[in-house]
Amino acid sequence: MPFKKPLLYLTGDYSKFSLETRIFHTFCLVAIAALAYCVPLNFYLDLPISAWLSLAAMVVQFTLFFLSRFLNKTKLSIVLSIVIIHVVLIFNYIHNSGSGGPTLLLLLAVFFMVSAVSEPEAYKYWLSLNVFIALGLTLMEYFYPNIIQSMYVSRFTKFGDVATSYCLCTLTILIGHLFIKNNYYKAQRRLEAKAEDLEGINRTKNKMFSIISHDLKAPIASIQSYLEVLSEVDLDHQDRRKIKGDLMTMTQNTDMMLTNLLMWSKSQMEGIVLDKQLLDLEETIGPVIEVFKTISSRKEVVLSYSIDPKLQVYGDKNMLQLVIRNILSNAIKFTHPHGSVTLEAGYENSNCQIVIKDTGTGMSDQIKASIFSIKAESSYGTKNEKGVGLGLSLSKEFIELQNGSLKFESESGVGTTFFISLPLSKS
Template sequence: MKNLSDPLKRLLSFLIGDPQIFTLEHRIFNGINLLGLLIIGYNIPFNYLTGLTISAYIFALIFLFLSGVYYLSRYKQKLNASITISSILINVMFAVNYFFSSGIQGASLLSFTFSFFLIMLITPSAQHIGWLLFNLLLVAGLITTEFYFPQSVLDVYPQREDIYIDMGSTYLFTITGIFAGAIYMKRAYYEEKKKREEKTNVLEILNAEKSKLFSIISHDLRNPLASIQSYLQLLQDIPLEEKEKTQIESELLYVVNNTQEMLTNILLWSKTQLDGLVVNLTPVNVSDAIMPIIQLNRSAASKKGISLQHNIDTSMSALADVNMLQLIVRNLIGNATKFTPAGGNISVQSFPSGDDCVIVVSDSGSGITAAGKDDIFSLKVRSTFGTENEKGIGLGLFLCKEYTNAQQGRIWHEDNEPKGSSFYLSLPLAN
């Protein structure tokens, strides 16, 4: 069934338009044009063979004009002009045909019924009342004209059986066309509804996650500000010894640095949301890119009594965006420092693996719980505290994942034995 449906989808896309280019209304109009061409194309030989020669010529003209409308809509993409031309054209042609196909005794009124159904499908809802009045007045005018001037209508059915054949076949095509149009409309409606519901659900989830994220951010920014406020209040109210001032200033500096890193992640994420990711992939010497990050984090690790070691291949280059690479490594080392207790170890290594460059940040910290492993790279924020109550909001690893994907790389996590975590970043080697 799948092999059969794919060629049919391609054929349908070719005939009525690619869904990526044509709107639903545009595709419906093109489909209805094709349906109309099919029905009118049948009526040309049918009317000719049943003795309705003039009707056959009229239907031939309608077929030519409708073909032009289909070309204008499908290939020139002039939807509004095509709708107006086809709606007026069909009604005018059917009105002329009314007088050459036995009037009210023929099948013309069924044709008007079908044409009105098609017009309702293809015209904007704001025009429906106008087209309804147009159809009613046109049909009423034709019937009134025939009533007072019966000689204006030609009786073209040679035999009584021809009336039944014409009426029966016209009814069959009318009801079939209405059925096909209704099924297509209903299916298209439910497909569009499903797509919109899926988009709505995704937007609601993202909006909820962002609201939660900003709620946590507003709460977490109070802590460092409160610490600074308390320190300034102490300076104002209580004389402090130089040693006490130095200790408090060192603690405040650590708090401010931690908060600054959090704000940097927030600003980068916000910029990504507004402008999208802009990636500049170039050959980057891994050692030159990440050694400054290691040196900057060494003081924070040393303050906590953590040993930060590295083993970086100085000759290895990766195809990467240097700013994104540095942000990823900075977040990974920052997280390792945050969740590793005093006396612990952190190591940063790099090595080639096949066609990839692999960077590993390992620690002997508290590790990640089983419940948290599934969400560590997502925007499902989990407010966490480090070993010295450092506050994190979970945005850093989410950015790491986003920036890794943007650089055509991979990032993953593994548990260490007996405790701790290792985060692996894999990027293509630069040839």
């Protein structure tokens, strides 16, 4: 619709103006258009007083509209509009044939307008005033008929005036009704969307509680059991060494889960604050890889890497390190002993590409479809290492926040390859 944007602009944005205010603006626009139509019509019907009255009312209504829409004096504008309209209609009733003219119809249309635009605590008084004026004028005409003046010079002008007024009143009420109904449905859709968002947040919250109660409780309980064995049972050196290795693995996995949970919770509650700068890639992720070399060697998985020493990326250091930790942790977890994990970083067009490849178990189609989702389930590695279905979702979010991309290829039973693309510079 070509007039939709101008009309939305004139009535006001819903985020800045209340529903009552926007309805008032709509009525003002309808009244201005109707009065502009009535001016030549009344001259044509040989009703000069009504014509000049319509012109004056149109100017006043435009002024009140401008006062509300552009000067934010809505309350004052509504009060003045209601008072002036009733004063004009009283004058019109007396000088335009009383109950034989269109004034009572116009008062009915004003009754609807007042009920729609006035504030809840005030509209009962305005409606009472409208009813009082309508009844008062008809009683005055009944007891003092000589006060009422007729300006109709023929039956044609009378029926033309009344029919036109009826059409304008019907149009005003119809537009007001449609506007209210349309805004009601819009508000309902916004509420439904918010309800869906809240439901999603609630599901995520339940997932987090489930992770905290199960995924973190289990390794802590195992650590406690191992420590009790170490303190109460006299073990030989080989058994102690195996238990210490298992304890270290559990502690590192638990630490990774906690880091992911805390980072995710912080991003949800406080928003993510980026600290992007030009980073030396080897200096940034080299220490992370060295830590995972120790972990991989305990599992007898070969971890190797190759990074161009001159390679620099533009990103957030902490986020990038967390992403590399998550992907390397997964790669080692799902790779059998004597398998391999490789990390290579180089140039790809105007970006840096980091490729992390493993010879692990790969993924099924079902797992691939939800790998980056917060709904992804926790899984166990080749040596029963426990993970949390959150790290890759967080990694993808963090890479995309740095204007990069995270993709993968995987074949069940063959392995998985992750491709991280990051910009080389700020531009």
